[in-house]
Amino acid sequence: MAVIEVTHPLVRHKLGLMRRKGISTKEFRELAAEVARLLTYEATRDLETESKTIQGWAGPVAVERIKGIKITVVPILRAGLGMMNGALDLVPSARVSVVGLYRDEETLEPVTYFKKLSGRMKDRTALILDPMLATGGSLVAAIDMLKEAGCRRIKGLFLVAAPEGLARVEAAHPDVDLYVAAIDERLNEQGYIIPGLGDAGDKIFGTK
Ligand code: PRP
Ligand code: URA
Numbered sequence: 001m002a003v004i005e006v007t008h009p010l011v012r013h014k015l016g017l018m019r020r021k022g023i024s025t026k027e028f029r030e031l032a033a034e035v036a037r038l039l040t041y042e043a044t045r046d047l048e049t050e051s052k053t054i055q056g057w058a059g060p061v062a063v064e065r066i067k068g069i070k071i072t073v074v075p076i077l078r079a080g081l082g083m084m085n086g087a088l089d090l091v092p093s094a095r096v097s098v099v100g101l102y103r104d105e106e107t108l109e110p111v112t113y114f115k116k117l118s119g120r121m122k123d124r125t126a127l128i129l130d131p132m133l134a135t136g137g138s139l140v141a142a143i144d145m146l147k148e149a150g151c152r153r154i155k156g157l158f159l160v161a162a163p164e165g166l167a168r169v170e171a172a173h174p175d176v177d178l179y180v181a182a183i184d185e186r187l188n189e190q191g192y193i194i195p196g197l198g199d200a201g202d203k204i205f206g207t208k
Pocket of ligand 1: 076080104110130138165
């Protein structure tokens, strides 16, 4: 498994802004979308292109275009929705596959409550979107679902990941590449990432 920490100065700056105590819902949501755009840019670097000759203003010109129709973004409900529009800004024709998972607050294990995947999953590259990779349980469950549906190329995009979660995903799904804006220090006793962002879902939706 490759873990790509996207250390572009814009990503570092924006993530730093997101860590501020008392940040407004509006600003957190805007920054989540902006960082999602930058992660998507990195995660799509290896998309295949094909050459095509078109009529340009001065005659025929060879251009490149993305081959096929093959991306599905996969926001993990709820917080992953905060990254969806940022990703779709760059791949506007991508299909959206939605997976609903929440973490049981006692056991920290994921509970699945929704799944609606796009068609032709075998042909698609899936870009899983979730701001937080903490214990890794939610991501492992989401990847299990995508693989059951036949998906063979899966990447995950996260704002912040904990080393413990990265190790769990590596053990379960070594073929999946992860793009993260930051790898933080650790999890606390409640399974929150330190220093982290706090509860990303609550901050994106303005709950609590
Ligand atoms: C958060 C987050 C991830 C999960 C990460 O979701 O958005 O999906 O926790 O934790 P894990 O790596 O330990 O599984 P949460 O359960 O808070 O639900 P929400 O998105 O509905 O707020
Ligand atoms: N979910 C969050 O929203 N934040 C964390 O730090 C861990 C899980």
